[in-house]
Amino acid sequence: MDDKKVILEVKDLSITFGSGKKTFTAVKNVNFNVFEGETFAIVGESGSGKTTIGRAIVRINPLSSGEIIYDDKKISGKLSKEMDQWVIKNIQMVFQDPAASLNERATIDYIISEGLYNFKLYKNEEDRKAKVDQALSDVGLLPEHKSRYPHEFSGGQRQRVGIARAMIMEPKLLIADEPISALDVSIRAQVLNLLKKFQKERNLTVVFVAHDLSVVRFISDRIAVIHKGRIVELAETEELFNNSLHPYTKSLLSAVPLPDPEIEKSKELIVYDESVHDYSVDKPSFHEIKPGHFIWANQAELEKYRLELK
Amino acid sequence: MSDNKFTFVQLEESASEHIASPQYSYWKSVFRKFFSSKLAIFMLIVAFSVLLIAFIQPIFSKYNPTIMPHINDRTMKYIRPNATYWFGTDDVGNSLFDAVWAGTKNSLIISLIATAITTVLGVIVGMFWGYSKKMDQIMIQIYNVFANIPFTLLVMVLMYTFGQGMAQLIFALSVTSWLGTAYFIRVQVMIIRDREYNLASRCLGTPTHRILKQNVLPYLVSVIVTAISRDVPLFISYEVFLSFIGVGLSQKEASLGGMIQKYSVYLQSASYLFWIPVCISAFISVSFYIVGQTLADASDPRTHMV
Numbered sequence A: 001m002d003d004k005k006v007i008l009e010v011k012d013l014s015i016t017f018g019s020g021k022k023t024f025t026a027v028k029n030v031n032f033n034v035f036e037g038e039t040f041a042i043v044g045e046s047g048s049g050k051t052t053i054g055r056a057i058v059r060i061n062p063l064s065s066g067e068i069i070y071d072d073k074k075i076s077g078k079l080s081k082e083m084d085q086w087v088i089k090n091i092q093m094v095f096q097d098p099a100a101s102l103n104e105r106a107t108i109d110y111i112i113s114e115g116l117y118n119f120k121l122y123k124n125e126e127d128r129k130a131k132v133d134q135a136l137s138d139v140g141l142l143p144e145h146k147s148r149y150p151h152e153f154s155g156g157q158r159q160r161v162g163i164a165r166a167m168i169m170e171p172k173l174l175i176a177d178e179p180i181s182a183l184d185v186s187i188r189a190q191v192l193n194l195l196k197k198f199q200k201e202r203n204l205t206v207v208f209v210a211h212d213l214s215v216v217r218f219i220s221d222r223i224a225v226i227h228k229g230r231i232v233e234l235a236e237t238e239e240l241f242n243n244s245l246h247p248y249t250k251s252l253l254s255a256v257p258l259p260d261p262e263i264e265k266s267k268e269l270i271v272y273d274e275s276v277h278d279y280s281v282d283k284p285s286f287h288e289i290k291p292g293h294f295i296w297a298n299q300a301e302l303e304k305y306r307l308e309l310k
Numbered sequence B: 001m002s003d004n005k006f007t008f009v010q011l012e013e014s015a016s017e018h019i020a021s022p023q024y025s026y027w028k029s030v031f032r033k034f035f036s037s038k039l040a041i042f043m044l045i046v047a048f049s050v051l052l053i054a055f056i057q058p059i060f061s062k063y064n065p066t067i068m069p070h071i072n073d074r075t076m077k078y079i080r081p082n083a084t085y086w087f088g089t090d091d092v093g094n095s096l097f098d099a100v101w102a103g104t105k106n107s108l109i110i111s112l113i114a115t116a117i118t119t120v121l122g123v124i125v126g127m128f129w130g131y132s133k134k135m136d137q138i139m140i141q142i143y144n145v146f147a148n149i150p151f152t153l154l155v156m157v158l159m160y161t162f163g164q165g166m167a168q169l170i171f172a173l174s175v176t177s178w179l180g181t182a183y184f185i186r187v188q189v190m191i192i193r194d195r196e197y198n199l200a201s202r203c204l205g206t207p208t209h210r211i212l213k214q215n216v217l218p219y220l221v222s223v224i225v226t227a228i229s230r231d232v233p234l235f236i237s238y239e240v241f242l243s244f245i246g247v248g249l250s251q252k253e254a255s256l257g258g259m260i261q262k263y264s265v266y267l268q269s270a271s272y273l274f275w276i277p278v279c280i281s282a283f284i285s286v287s288f289y290i291v292g293q294t295l296a297d298a299s300d301p302r303t304h305m306v
């Protein structure tokens, strides 16, 4: 693990929305590192702040505190124009809602070319067309789609347009915000395979956001479980599935459907109850309980978890 | 049956991606929708005819209210509408038909130019205003000051300051109206500003002016057409009203409002002199308004799915 290069560091990230009395902290003191070339998953229920973290990395959401470091350079806060452009070329995002993330009044040709236009990433008009055709075929779409408008496409096709427009920038890091949760089950695998293909071919690093663990198991190297804006557990995928410690992770795991109907029938769903934590005196923090396995706990809980691990 | 009767076929993956429906074109759909309304077609013909007559007829009549060739010819005065003088003649023996079209031409010029200035200025400023939170903080203060001054009062003050005339009237109407259009556009832009596709464009590094042109402006077509179809008749009415109360065009220039004012004394004796210009101005306003509203509806793509 140690020989891997850290490409993205999120340090003590907090994000608060609103101003005055009506503030809401969507993300609280989040810390994680992402290694080059891996798929890092962020998993949590709806409203837990996953999108907010993803958008902070691509600098749509300003930070309230903390910092984000990419390739050893700070990319949060105010950036110079060169840095700004460098970050855009390196980090791209696939948006959660394929129905809302494409401009309905623009052709697919324009949507996919947008990044090329912004940075003049083509020699001439022919080169641009060739790049767009290539980007379309990379995601399994046809050159004839260029003159079409987004509303003529299916959800899966639209999401692939979203992937194509991000990938044409040849980013090193892709934030994929629940790229398949709005899609029909039958086409989810297609989109996941596409992301895997890009990762293999281009040594892409992926931060993959999802709201259930079952999707994430097969594609991610490490998983961070987030609850109400806070990462409660972070570990390698197999470690998390085999040695989950935090009660919230356990409840998420119990919701993963099992292939064996007999076991599935007798399976017990665990409901997470926050009142099991007594944080009134003994304050919690983020600990590395075992190399690569992090947990949000206080001293008493750490003792308990250590026993569990043995 | 045996297996060798079957061969494997290749799955044609790209075939399932093909879109069978015909190509969608926004403007074609707009016009198809517009021309599906019989009333709109009728009103379009009316508005178009008005425009043609108003801009062509005065070339031939050379009407000028200060030239009165028949002023000493009693037989030429107060002729009721007939086959030669379709709208009759007035107190100095001039043809009302000539006067009405010359006046309509001036009203239309004023209204169309003032609308063009108001719309271009209002849309450009309104888009940046709605998109930039920093600009909003300043603009909203300016707006609050001016929005509280009555429009008519402001126009009148400007007209008294700069004097009567076409250019002055166009200036006064534009200067007092563009901020309202800008505010209207600002609200619309705020509604669509943070939609996900705009965030996506920002992620791709698209500069603000291109986001406004490609992601925002196309969504405003319908509201802009609505604003235009409201402004054209409104400015015609304003010209009529201001000239009527004597601060618009002077009596030296042909104007529907000036005419209505001048002829209002004949409401009893020669009422056609009053009613014809009133009806024409109402007729023009209504036809332009209906054409505009139908076009605004047609330019909303939600009406395209049938």
Ligand SMILES: Nc1ncnc2c1ncn2[C@@H]1O[C@H](COP(=O)(O)OP(=O)(O)OP(=O)(O)O)[C@@H](O)[C@H]1O
Residues within 6 Å of the ligand: A017, A018, A024, A026, A044, A045, A046, A047, A048, A049, A050, A051, A052, A053, A096, A211
């Ligand atoms: N711009 C905003 N202004 C105010 N509150 C916001 C804003 N964006 C997000 N929030 C709030 O922050 C919280 C986290 O939202 P976020 O979109 O990050 O959740 P999520 O984990 O992505 O959920 P989902 O799985 O539904 O996409 C939510 O309670 C949401 O209401």
Ligand SMILES: [Mg+2]
Residues within 6 Å of the ligand: A050, A051, A052, A096, A177, A178
């Ligand atoms: Mg989300």
